[in-house]
Amino acid sequence: MKPKISGMQYMLLVANYLFTATLISLPQVLVQAAEQNTWMVPILSLPFLVIIIIFSLGKKVEPLKELFLMGEKVTKLQKVFVSILLFFLIVSFIRDMRALIDFTVTSLLPNTPIEILSVLSALVICYVCWTGLEVIARITVIQFMVLGGILLLLPLMLANEIDPKNLQPILGPGSLSAIVQSWYLLLGWVSEIVVFFLLLPYIDPIKNIRKLGIFGSLTAMFLLFLLIIMQLAVLGADIVKVSTFPNYQLIQQINITDFLDRLDLVIVTVWAPTILCKISLTLYCINKAVGIVRGADTNVFIIPIGLLLAILAVVLFKSNVQHLEFSFFTWPTLGLALELLLIPLFFIIRKKHVTRAKQN
Amino acid sequence: MVGTVFLFMISFVYIMLHPLTPKKNRHETVIAYSIIAAALGLSLLLPFHIHLEEVTEFLNNTIGKMTRVVVKG
Numbered sequence: 001m002k003p004k005i006s007g008m009q010y011m012l013l014v015a016n017y018l019f020t021a022t023l024i025s026l027p028q029v030l031v032q033a034a035e036q037n038t039w040m041v042p043i044l045s046l047p048f049l050v051i052i053i054i055f056s057l058g059k060k061v062e063p064l065k066e067l068f069l070m071g072e073k074v075t076k077l078q079k080v081f082v083s084i085l086l087f088f089l090i091v092s093f094i095r096d097m098r099a100l101i102d103f104t105v106t107s108l109l110p111n112t113p114i115e116i117l118s119v120l121s122a123l124v125i126c127y128v129c130w131t132g133l134e135v136i137a138r139i140t141v142i143q144f145m146v147l148g149g150i151l152l153l154l155p156l157m158l159a160n161e162i163d164p165k166n167l168q169p170i171l172g173p174g175s176l177s178a179i180v181q182s183w184y185l186l187l188g189w190v191s192e193i194v195v196f197f198l199l200l201p202y203i204d205p206i207k208n209i210r211k212l213g214i215f216g217s218l219t220a221m222f223l224l225f226l227l228i229i230m231q232l233a234v235l236g237a238d239i240v241k242v243s244t245f246p247n248y249q250l251i252q253q254i255n256i257t258d259f260l261d262r263l264d265l266v267i268v269t270v271w272a273p274t275i276l277c278k279i280s281l282t283l284y285c286i287n288k289a290v291g292i293v294r295g296a297d298t299n300v301f302i303i304p305i306g307l308l309l310a311i312l313a314v315v316l317f318k319s320n321v322q323h324l325e326f327s328f329f330t331w332p333t334l335g336l337a338l339e340l341l342l343i344p345l346f347f348i349i350r351k352k353h354v355t356r357a358k359q360n
Numbered sequence: 361m362v363g364t365v366f367l368f369m370i371s372f373v374y375i376m377l378h379p380l381t382p383k384k385n386r387h388e389t390v391i392a393y394s395i396i397a398a399a400l401g402l403s404l405l406l407p408f409h410i411h412l413e414e415v416t417e418f419l420n421n422t423i424g425k426m427t428r429v430v431v432k433g
Contacts, residue, residue, distance in 0.1 A: 103390075115367075301391070304374070318411075
């Protein structure tokens with residue numbers, strides 16, 4: 001039976017997908033480029049996302065209900081598109097999995113071998129993925145709403161630590177080019193929205209997907225903006241620039257009275273399921289993409305692919321430093337190049353599909 | 361090494377759950393076994409110091425350097 005997700009679930013899936021992995025280490029390199037003006041970068045990224053959504057989905061979204069649906073005829077161009085997307089998803093899975101493992105090893109479980117963490121995380125991800133898109137969507141909605149609520153309370157919880165001087169000078173000389181450089185580093189990450197092209201047949205009703213996609217992107221960019229401005233205001237650009245996990249350091253600053261000073265673990269407990277949901281959704285899309293290329297849908301490959309990619313997440317990176325270099329400098333260009341290839345391809349596929357639907 | 365043993369155990373359980381039966385989708389199970397074998401093979405490479413991270417190193421030295429040029433001017 002075809003899984004169905006509501007418009008609200010789709011919106012929160014988009015928000016979670018764009019937000020939850022970027023918050024691990026990315027602010028470090030963004031602040032290295034744009035310093036105290038980095039808070040403007042998520043705001044500037046939003047128009048780019050809106051353009052991607054409007055350009056890719058077009059005005060008539062109703063015919064997209066049958067696009068990439070199992071049992072429908074798949075053209076050669078669609079197979080090329082899905083193959084490129086499959087490569088994109090695999091790299092994204094490996095990158096996020098290694099980020100999660102490195103964070104866990106560094107901050108929470110320093111004595112556990114990363115292979116064990118990798119395989120255990122992969123098993124959880126495979127299990128969530130096996131249960132299907134509807135379950136992934138439901139877990140995301142619950143966890144992301146709790147995480148969003150906590151993040152909205154951050155300014156209140158950190159009010160005693162905020163120093164407005166850390167945000168000055170705003171837009172000093174040469175800051176415009178620095179902001180553009182920082183924006184470029186973020187583009188490859190936020191344009192991951194292309195993954196949702198594969199999920200179009202499962203959104204019911206499909207009528208408002210453009211609006212909901214924009215709202216999802218807006219939510220993600222607003223939360224990222226909130227986190228970056230709080231990091232800059234509380235820690236200052238000089239600390240964020242050298243901190244591998246600036247957000248973790250930020251939430252460690254929460255100090256409500258004398259006894260509520262270890263809220264960081266509570267917040268990490270709320271955040272962890274959201275990143276697991278993100279990686280599960282990536283694995284779900286990998287499985288779907290493999291199914292489209294093969295012309296047959298099956299769940300048999302979920303566990304083997306999940307385990308293989310989890311092992312690759314360990315063996316492809318010598319250390320956390322190499323992974324960070326990949327995430328900070330290689331992925332923005334590689335990801336953006338793939339996305340700029342995928343978006344026009346999807347545009348052509350959509351045009352052809354809509355024309356064929358009209359003729360029928 | 362602990363990771364390899366752990367992965368081997370999971371693979372064993374997986375193969376027990378998905379036996380190779382003479383069905384029409386038998387080839388799917390064979391592909392799944394092959395992917396599991398590849399995962400096991402990769403994890404066995406770890407103690408022998410075969411460096412797959414050189415692939416990432418190559419990407420960092422080419423694409424990563426391009427990004428650095430763009431970002432730092």
